Structures are given as structure tokens and as C-alpha cells.
Amino acid sequence: MVETKQYTPQDFKSDQEVRWCAGCGDSAILSAVHKAMAELGHNKEDYAVISGIGCSSRFPYYMNTYGFHGIHGRAGAISSGAKTANPKLSVWQITGDGDALAIGGNHFIHEIRRNVDLNVLLFNNQIYGLTKGQYSPTSKFGQKTKTSPFGTVEVPFNSGELVIGAKGKFFARGVDNNVKLNVDIFKEADGHRGTSVVELYQNCVIFNNGVFAAITDRETKDDNQLILEHGKPMIFGKENNKGLVLDGFKLKVVTIGENGVKESDILVHDKYEEDPTLHLALINMALPNFPVALGVIRAVKAHTYDERVEDQIKQVQATAKIKSVDDLLNSGSTWMVE
Amino acid sequence: MSEKVVKELDEVVIKFSGDSGDGMQLTGTQFSDTSALFGNDIATFPDYPAEIRAPQGTVGGVSGFQLHIGHKEIHTPGDYADVLIAMNPAALSANLKWVKSGGTIILDIDTFTEKNIKKAGCPPDPLKDQKFGDFQIIEAPISSLTQESLKDSGLDKKSMLRSKNMFALGMVYWIFNRPLDYTEGFFEKKFGKDPKTVDANKKVLRDGFNFANTIEALRSYRINPAKIEKGRYRNINGNVATAWGFLAAAEKSKLQLFIGSYPITPATDILQELAARKDLGVKSFQAEDEIAGICTAIGASFTGSLAITTTSGPGLALKSEAIGLAVITELPLVIVDVQRGGPSTGLPTKTEQSDLFQALYGRNGESPLVVVAASTPSNCFHYAYQSSKIALEHMTPVILLTDGFIANGTEPWRIPAMKDMDSITPIIAKANSKDYQPYRRDAEKLVREWAVPGTEGLEHRIGGLEKMDVTGNVSYVPENHAVMTDIRDNKIKKVANYIPEQEIYGDKDAEICVIGWGGTYGHLYTAVQELNEEGKKVALVHFNYIKPLPKNTKEVLAKFKKHLVCELNLGQFVNYLRMSFPEFEYSQYNKVQGLPFTVIEIKEEITKMMEG
Numbered sequence: 001m002v003e004t005k006q007y008t009p010q011d012f013k014s015d016q017e018v019r020w021c022a023g024c025g026d027s028a029i030l031s032a033v034h035k036a037m038a039e040l041g042h043n044k045e046d047y048a049v050i051s052g053i054g055c056s057s058r059f060p061y062y063m064n065t066y067g068f069h070g071i072h073g074r075a076g077a078i079s080s081g082a083k084t085a086n087p088k089l090s091v092w093q094i095t096g097d098g099d100a101l102a103i104g105g106n107h108f109i110h111e112i113r114r115n116v117d118l119n120v121l122l123f124n125n126q127i128y129g130l131t132k133g134q135y136s137p138t139s140k141f142g143q144k145t146k147t148s149p150f151g152t153v154e155v156p157f158n159s160g161e162l163v164i165g166a167k168g169k170f171f172a173r174g175v176d177n178n179v180k181l182n183v184d185i186f187k188e189a190d191g192h193r194g195t196s197v198v199e200l201y202q203n204c205v206i207f208n209n210g211v212f213a214a215i216t217d218r219e220t221k222d223d224n225q226l227i228l229e230h231g232k233p234m235i236f237g238k239e240n241n242k243g244l245v246l247d248g249f250k251l252k253v254v255t256i257g258e259n260g261v262k263e264s265d266i267l268v269h270d271k272y273e274e275d276p277t278l279h280l281a282l283i284n285m286a287l288p289n290f291p292v293a294l295g296v297i298r299a300v301k302a303h304t305y306d307e308r309v310e311d312q313i314k315q316v317q318a319t320a321k322i323k324s325v326d327d328l329l330n331s332g333s334t335w336m337v338e
Numbered sequence: 339m340s341e342k343v344v345k346e347l348d349e350v351v352i353k354f355s356g357d358s359g360d361g362m363q364l365t366g367t368q369f370s371d372t373s374a375l376f377g378n379d380i381a382t383f384p385d386y387p388a389e390i391r392a393p394q395g396t397v398g399g400v401s402g403f404q405l406h407i408g409h410k411e412i413h414t415p416g417d418y419a420d421v422l423i424a425m426n427p428a429a430l431s432a433n434l435k436w437v438k439s440g441g442t443i444i445l446d447i448d449t450f451t452e453k454n455i456k457k458a459g460c461p462p463d464p465l466k467d468q469k470f471g472d473f474q475i476i477e478a479p480i481s482s483l484t485q486e487s488l489k490d491s492g493l494d495k496k497s498m499l500r501s502k503n504m505f506a507l508g509m510v511y512w513i514f515n516r517p518l519d520y521t522e523g524f525f526e527k528k529f530g531k532d533p534k535t536v537d538a539n540k541k542v543l544r545d546g547f548n549f550a551n552t553i554e555a556l557r558s559y560r561i562n563p564a565k566i567e568k569g570r571y572r573n574i575n576g577n578v579a580t581a582w583g584f585l586a587a588a589e590k591s592k593l594q595l596f597i598g599s600y601p602i603t604p605a606t607d608i609l610q611e612l613a614a615r616k617d618l619g620v621k622s623f624q625a626e627d628e629i630a631g632i633c634t635a636i637g638a639s640f641t642g643s644l645a646i647t648t649t650s651g652p653g654l655a656l657k658s659e660a661i662g663l664a665v666i667t668e669l670p671l672v673i674v675d676v677q678r679g680g681p682s683t684g685l686p687t688k689t690e691q692s693d694l695f696q697a698l699y700g701r702n703g704e705s706p707l708v709v710v711a712a713s714t715p716s717n718c719f720h721y722a723y724q725s726s727k728i729a730l731e732h733m734t735p736v737i738l739l740t741d742g743f744i745a746n747g748t749e750p751w752r753i754p755a756m757k758d759m760d761s762i763t764p765i766i767a768k769a770n771s772k773d774y775q776p777y778r779r780d781a782e783k784l785v786r787e788w789a790v791p792g793t794e795g796l797e798h799r800i801g802g803l804e805k806m807d808v809t810g811n812v813s814y815v816p817e818n819h820a821v822m823t824d825i826r827d828n829k830i831k832k833v834a835n836y837i838p839e840q841e842i843y844g845d846k847d848a849e850i851c852v853i854g855w856g857g858t859y860g861h862l863y864t865a866v867q868e869l870n871e872e873g874k875k876v877a878l879v880h881f882n883y884i885k886p887l888p889k890n891t892k893e894v895l896a897k898f899k900k901h902l903v904c905e906l907n908l909g910q911f912v913n914y915l916r917m918s919f920p921e922f923e924y925s926q927y928n929k930v931q932g933l934p935f936t937v938i939e940i941k942e943e944i945t946k947m948m949e950g
Contacts, residue, residue, distance in 0.1 A: 048640075048641065061801075061811075063799070066792075067800070067801075068800060071660060074629060077630035084596070085596045085641050085643040089641060089791050107629075107630055107633075110630070309621055325618065328582065330572075333573070
């Protein structure tokens with residue numbers, strides 16, 4: 001057995017100056033990643049942090065791990081190649097709402113469909129920050145930005161809905177300022193084998209400030225967020241007395257103690273359920289009628305692409321006649337010229 | 339068998355042609371394999387439509403297989419056919435202009451109905467048309483004789499007719515005095531579980547052979563074995579040879595081979611071949627698009643594999659941003675472009691050399707890389723191997739150019755042994771090297787080290803932003819950008835010290851040299867050789883290393899007064915030479931028809947220049 005080394009979050013900080021704007025949500029997420037990695041038990045040299053383009057994609061430069069800053073939209077493809085080629089690595093893909101859902105949308109859905117064993121941190125600030133304030137595929141309908149001065153006329157994506165649509169097995173949601181929750185999510189994402197998509201609502205202080213305020217502000221968050229825990233009832237609210245029940249095929253918010261509702265009536269979260277129906281309903285919950293679901297919403301076990309690739313090679317090799325390139329070159333129809 | 343008069347020939351060109359469902363590729367391959375075993379030198383070229391099932395009986399749906407066999411050295415599939423086998427009017431119509439005057443045309447006369455002739459767009463009565471005067475036409479009732487041959491087989495009509503290509507093959511075997519045993523063995527291997535099909539095919543083949551024997555008009559020929567270097571041989575096409583070259587490079591360098599690719603004609607076969615090579619541990623990744631193809635390969639290269647991506651022109655265009663990423667991150671990567679006719683979708687199944695500029699310059703920024711071109715079907719193996727060696731030993735992306743002509747063409751190949759191949763030594767950084775810096779370089783090659791994730795103590799970050807010299811940290815310092823741009827440029831220039839010098843073929847004292855590159859080698863070489871044999875002084879300078887050019891290029895060009903650059907584009911290489919060596923004057927001969935050169939047209943062009 002190789003002894004695992006002990007680390008502190010400090011070990012994962014690179015010597016490069018962090019260049020995000022003061023107050024940017026990215027910095028808190030960075031701290032959570034430093035913390036999670038120190039606790040995870042992989043050797044530091046076995047982490048590869050791979051990003052695309054955008055504010056969040058500068059992330060690898062601030063990590064004292066192996067890191068790769070790719071090109072716009074392609075983090076998913078680069079990560080998929082890195083992990084498939086070298087499955088012993090713990091590969092973390094850092095991407096944003098533009099990088100993953102606009103220019104990189106194709107790679108995003110296909111890495112999820114294949115179920116490559118990656119941890120995908122999707123920084124969603126509902127705006128293009130690095131290019132200074134244009135709308136993104138997650139910007140709210142009608143939002144006024146530099147490229148939508150009269151409001152957008154596009155319907156936004158919900159990242160989690162896309163993940164489910166792409167046959168995703170793992171989806172979690174965090175908010176930038178809840179470091180403790182994020183550390184837990186990151187650790188679980190790393191432990192989950194397959195594409196673990198973690199959407200992080202992240203506040204852009206410059207171009208989209210306060211867009212998640214209702215969910216994250218101290219005064220309102222308890223009523224507006226539901227932190228899901230596996231095996232626990234879906235209860236939220238300042239008074240801890242609101243919960244979710246099924247009304248037909250739809251979710252409904254109820255108050256415990258009102259109209260005869262008991263705690264035992266409240267839905268219990270099962271992240272391992274293969275049928276995505278309820279997970280999708282949780283993902284789609286939105287203010288003001290519902291709280292926003294946070295935590296690990298879906299974590300279904302399945303084979304990963306990278307392990308299947310290796311298994312197939314082993315299987316073929318077990319009975320293969322061709323063991324070397326010399327064997328191959330001399331196989332099939334050949335003839336001698338004397 | 340009746341006694342026959344056999345005439346000896348030095349070489350012959352045969353073309354099998356029919357509907358794309360008629361099995362012409364198989365027929366041609368059987369003839370070619372049989373002839374290879376007999377000891378002839380061979381080159382073949384399949385010619386098929388872009389559509390999988392174009393309307394039956396139309397010229398657009400004609401599939402052909404041309405082969406050139408010789409007692410002498412063979413370097414091309416031949417310009418014009420001595421014998422054309424046309425299974426229907428459309429096949430005749432499509433190929434008539436490619437039959438030599440005085441050549442033999444064998445027709446399946448059963449298919450020459452009024453309706454089929456009309457569909458093929460032939461003249462109303464092609465067999466009586468004036469222009470047929472120069473040919474020897476053999477009207478063979480191939481379809482009906484095949485049915486007759488199989489009338490007791492219990493097969494239905496459709497299944498019977500499926501064997502008609504074997505009737506035609508049997509006839510051609512008789513004409514060229516070939517044994518039937520190789521093809522009979524092939525039936526047994528292929529249909530072993532179905533003895534009825536084996537017997538049916540054998541019977542039709544033999545009946546075709548015997549039928550030819552009864553036609554008085556047919557003559558019989560023999561092409562004696564060629565003088566070929568001793569050794570073990572196999573037939574190979576360019577795409578398979580390319581795939582195998584990478585397998586060899588991976589084994590030699592002790593690295594895992596990773597291919598990230600998206601299917602595209604005419605490059606798909608390389609991906610298919612490597613996907614089948616799980617036995618040799620290949621990881622093949624069929625990506626969601628061309629960009630993902632190269633990006634997965636870059637990810638694999640970053641994490642320590644010999645990584646490649648394969649494509650054709652339109653795919654290379656899609657990959658260009660990612661190629662730039664491999665340039666600035668200085669990672670080993672081979673990008674194969676099997677060129678086809680362009681622009682845009684262009685002519686997917688036809689050949690061209692018009693991606694040279696794209697390979698050299700088709701990226702944003704100053705983005706130099708190595709460009710190599712294979713020139714024959716079999717040497718795709720060698721150049722795939724050498725491209726990998728350069729990528730790994732110089733930490734750079736390499737574009738390997740082949741084309742649809744050499745990718746699908748086949749020739750016999752003397753099988754090399756792994757032990758005789760050049761060493762490949764990747765520049766891998768050692769764990770915990772105290773002074774490791776991501777962009778520190780060796781003085782001679784300017785190559786940085788490859789620190790593979792998983793290696794203790796070498797954690798570092800690389801990416802698409804400009805790098806600080808040595809440390810590799812992000813840098814926007816103007817002077818540093820200039821330094822790094824020069825380094826990247828010089829690093830590629832220094833590759834010239836590690837590649838072979840340029841050779842001259844043919845008459846080295848000639849005044850005129852023909853210059854070519856890549857897949858036109860066979861035609862240019864044959865043209866020069868034939869002119870030399872006719873006592874005319876001309877040389878050939880044919881390039882495989884395009885960027886950097888071999889370091890003696892200037893010296894080689896200086897030996898000649900006149901330079902005729904021949905290429906299948908509007909003059910990309912000639913302009914590259916004009917830019918690199920403006921002191922010489924160049925003439926150019928270009929062809930952009932989606933077709934290879936013919937030896938005849940090259941000879942004419944050279945002769946014109948000699949006279950001019």
C-alpha cells in the first residue's frame with residue numbers, strides 16, 4: 001500500500017496572485033476546492049484541474065496541482081481525453097455557463113452521456129463576465145445586458161435539466177457563499193464514479209450583482225433554499241416547518257402543522273433513485289413558489305466510460321492472438337519473395 | 339483445357355467497374371491479391387461514389403477498382419486501362435474515356451437493355467457508336483450465364499446474380515493466366531459456415547474462367563513476376579499503413595496510443611482500424627465532433643499518451659484553434675489530414691493536395707508546427723512513425739498530410755521488423771526534479787520537458803495564454819511575447835537538423851527538375867523514369883518533409899536551371915518555395931479535378947519545358 005499523504009488547504013494554493021474582482025463568488029469556491037482536496041485523500045500529483053475560457057476558467061492557475069487552461073468551450077473534451085487516457089487521475093473540469101452551455105454545449109451533453117469519471121464544477125453567474133456583460137444561455141428571460149439592451153428574447157437553460165436530459169447520473173447545486181456545503185458536495189462528487197456535475201450559483205459583482213441574492217442572503221435564504229440530504233425529509237424555512245409533498249405529479253409546498261400536515265407526510269430525498277422524475281422536479285423548482293434545491297440532488301451509480309474502455313481492452317487482450325506490432329504486421333495474407 | 343497462345347506483357351492496367359452494389363471492390367482485391375502472390379508488382383486504386391447507394395444503373399452510382407500489375411516496377415495504378423470490365427451501361431459510360439485505344443472491353447451484355455442504356459445517359463446504341471471502333475468489345479452474357487451456372491444450386495435469382503462479379507473475375511483470371519486457388523481459398527474462409535455459398539461462388543468463378551476459354555476473340559497474356567527485393571510482403575493501403583505506423587511508434591516509445599477522432603471521408607478508416615486494435619491496447623475515442631476529437635487527444639497528450647487525431651480538410655479547419663493550443667502548450671500531438679477535394683464539403687471521395695496552406699498557416703497568431711507528407715500508400719507507415727517521433731522528441735504538434743489517392747490505394751509492402759526501426763525517446767521529466775520548470779528547454783532542440791500528471795513534485799499549469807519564458811506562468815509582458823514567439827519558431831526550424839536530407843531521383847545532371855510533394859510521387863517518378871529511359875535528361879525532387887524543409891533544399895534546387903513544380907492544387911507548394919527560396923525561378927503545373935495526375939500529362943509537360 002502506498003501511504004496517502006496528509007495535506008492542508010494551503011498545499012493546494014499556487015503562488016499566483018488571484019486576479020478575480022474583489023467580492024467575486026469564485027474566490028469562495030476556490031477556498032472550498034482547496035479544502036475539499038486536502039481532505040479527499042488523493043495524492044496531490046494525481047489531481048488534474050482542467051478549464052475552458054471565462055472568468056472561472058482561470059481557476060487552474062490558482063491551484064498547486066497539475067492544471068490545464070484550455071480553449072473556449074472545450075474543457076469537457078480535454079477533460080474527457082485526459083481521464084480516459086489516464087484513469088488514475090482525479091480530473092476536475094472547471095467551466096462556466098457560457099463555456100459549458102453555449103460554446104461547449106455539445107461536449108457538455110456528450111461527456112455526461114458517456115459518463116466519464118469527471119468532477120465538473122459549473123460556475124453559473126448567468127452572465128458573460130470576461131467579455132464584460134453580455135447575456136448567457138442561463139440569463140433570465142428579458143434580462144437587459146449589453147447585447148440585449150431591450151431585454152433578451154431567449155428562454156434560458158436550466159443546467160440540471162440539461163444534465164438529466166443527457167442521461168446524467170450526478171447533479172448537485174451549491175451557492176458560492178456556502179463553503180461548508182460546497183466542500184461536502186465536492187467530496188461527494190469526487191467519490192461518485194461518473195460525470196459529477198456541480199452547478200454553483202456564483203455572484204458576478206460587476207455585471208450581474210445580486211442575481212442570486214434572494215437565495216443566498218442571510219435574511220431570505222432559509223425560506224428560499226432547500227438543502228437536500230439523502231434519506232431526510234425535504235424540510236426548509238426559517239421555522240423549519242415547510243416541506244414538499246407530491247400533489248398528483250407535481251411538487252407542492254406545505255406547512256407542517258397546518259391542514260393536518262405531519263412531518264411524516266413530507267417527501268424523503270432519495271438521491272440514488274434511477275428514475276429522474278422527482279430529481280427533475282426538484283431541479284426545476286424556482287422562486288417565488290418554491291425554494292431552490294441545493295445539495296446533491298442525484299447520485300445514481302453506473303458504469304463509467306473510462307472503466308469500460310479499460311475493461312474492453314483487457315477482455316480483448318485476454319484472448320487476442322496479436323500481442324505486438326510485429327505480430328500485427330505479419331498477420332493475415334502475406335507472402336515471401338525469395 | 340485447350341492449348342492457348344500466351345503473349346507476354348511487361349505491365350497491364352485492368353479496371354473492374356459496375357454498380358456500387360456489384361462487388362467490384364472485392365473483385366479487384368481478389369485479382370490484386372492473386373497477382374501479388376504470383377510475384378507481380380502492383381498498385382491499385384478504388385474509385386467509388388460518395389453516396390452509399392446512389393441510384394442503380396446511373397453514372398453517379400458507378401464503383402470501380404483499377405489495378406496495375408507489372409513484370410516491371412509499378413508506382414501508379416495506371417493512367418488508362420488495357421482491359422475494362424463494365425457490368426452495366428453506366429459503368430461503360432463512366433469509364434470509356436479511360437480505356438486505352440486498342441484496349442479490351444468486356445461487357446455484361448445482358449444489362450444493355452434500352453432502359454439501362456437510357457439511364458446511363460449513353461448514346462442510343464453505344465455498341466454501334468463510332469467511337470467504339472478502336473476497342474475490342476467482348477459481349478459476354480454474364481448475368482444469364484451466372485444464372486445458368488447456378489440453376490441447380492437452389493438459390494433464388496437475386497442470390498444467384500450476386501455472384502456475377504465472380505463470373506467476370508473468372509474470365510479475367512483466364513485472360514491473364516492466373517490460378518483460381520487463392521480466390522477459392524478466400525470463399526472457404528469467408529463463407530466457411532455456408533458450404534452452399536462456397537460451392538456456388540467456386541462454380542461461377544470456374545464457369546467464367548471456362549467461358550473465356552471458349553471465346554475465340556480473347557487472347558491470353560502473361561505478366562511475369564517482377565524483380566522485387568527479398569522479404570515477406572503484404573498488400574496495404576495508405577489508411578491502414580498510417581494507423582499501423584502510429585501503433586509502431588507507440589510500442590517503440592512505450593506509450594499508450596490514444597486516438598480522438600470524428601468520422602470523415604476519406605480518413606475514417608484510420609479511426610476504424612485503430613478502434614479494432616484493442617489487442618494492442620489502443621484507446622480510441624469517437625468524439626462528438628472534430629473539435630472534441632482533437633481536444634480529447636490534447637487531454638490525452640497532457641496526461642502522457644502518444645495522442646493523435648485524424649481528419650480531412652473540413653475537419654482540419656474545425657480543429658485549427660485547438661492546434662494552436664497544442665502549439666502554445668508545446669505538447670506532442672499528430673494530426674492526420676487525409677486531403678480531399680475542397681473547398682467546403684467539396685469532393686469528399688476525390689483526391690487533392692489543396693490543404694497545404696491550411697496545414698502551414700491555417701491558425702490564428704504565429705503558430706508554427708511541423709508538416710510532413712507521405713507519398714505512397716505503404717510509406718504512410720513510415721511517415722506516421724516519423725511524425726510521432728518528431729512530435730514526441732520535439733514536443734510539438736505535427737500535421738501529417740496524406741490524400742484520398744494514397745489513403746485508398748494499395749501496393750505490396752515489405753514488412754519491416756520493429757527491431758530495425760528508429761528509436762523514439764520522449765522527453766519525460768523525472769519525479770521530484772528540484773529545478774523543474776515547465777518551459778525550461780534544452781539548448782539544442784529548444785524542447786521543454788513533458789511532466790505528466792501523476793508524477794510527484796512536478797505539479798504545474800499550462801494553457802492557451804502566453805507563457806513566461808522558463809517558468810510557464812501567464813505573462814503579458816511585451817518583450818516576453820516576442821521572445822516566446824521566436825522560440826516557438828526556432829524550435830520548429832531546428833527540427834531540420836533531425837530529418838533526412840533531400841534526395842534527387844532520376845538524372846542528377848539534368849537541367850530540368852520536376853518538383854513534387856506528397857501523394858503525387860508515383861506519377862511523377864514514373865514520368866521521370868520513362869523519360870530517362872527514352873534518353874531524356876530530367877530529375878525528380880520529391881518532398882516528404884514540408885516544414886521545416888530538409889536543410890540541403892537550397893543546394894538541391896541550385897543544381898537545376900529549370901524547376902517544374904507539379905501539384906494537385908493551384909500552386910501552394912510552388913508559392914511556398916518562391917517565398918522560401920526566391921532566388922530560383924519556378925514553373926508550375928497544376929490540376930484540380932479531384933483526380934491524380936496521369937503519367938502521360940506529366941511527360942508531356944516536361945517535354946514541353948525541354949523544348950521551350
